[in-house]
Amino acid sequence: MAAASKGILLVVSGPSGVGKTTIVHEVIRRLGGEFSVSATTRARTERERDGVDYHFVDQATFQRWIDEDRFLEYAQVFGRSWYGTLRSQVEHALAEGKLIVLDIDVQGARDVKSRMPGAFSVFVLPPDEDTLLRRLHARGREDETAIGRRYAEAKKEIDFAKSSGVYDAFIVNDDLEIAIDALCDLVRTRRS
8 A cells, every 4th residue: 555655756768859758748748747857057048947947057056966965867968068867856756656757868767777776667769760860850950960979879778778677668659649658558557
């Protein structure tokens, strides 16, 4: 009985362009979950709200939080800005019996899983490499060099995910609705 009141930490990873963010937001909407708001040192854009999109902090604050062990995971992205998952938000949601969802990369998932072995981690796969490359192009966000870099990184992430033992389940996003349903079913099963 006590385990049912504990909530679920769902960690979702997948390469750029696989559709994981769309899947995550729909799973949260359908199951009444909460999205973990990361802390970051990057500048806030005009449309972003502090505490909603990210917790925007300066470098000194972020470093102090590292020193105080406030993060479940953290990393510097592209040698510039730091991002991290605050332990307090996750623990609070779990204590309230909520579903809390992290959309993080494979290294972050590995760190979270080592600190919270009970986390339920799922990796979203593309149906194949050609489809992934097409999706990266279709996003229209980056030039050919950046797409090539993301594609190469995606292949490394997939290899790591399959061989690391970090992930409890894999979902192939060949059809968005089927992928969303599959993840919702996995979470429901985990809750029961």
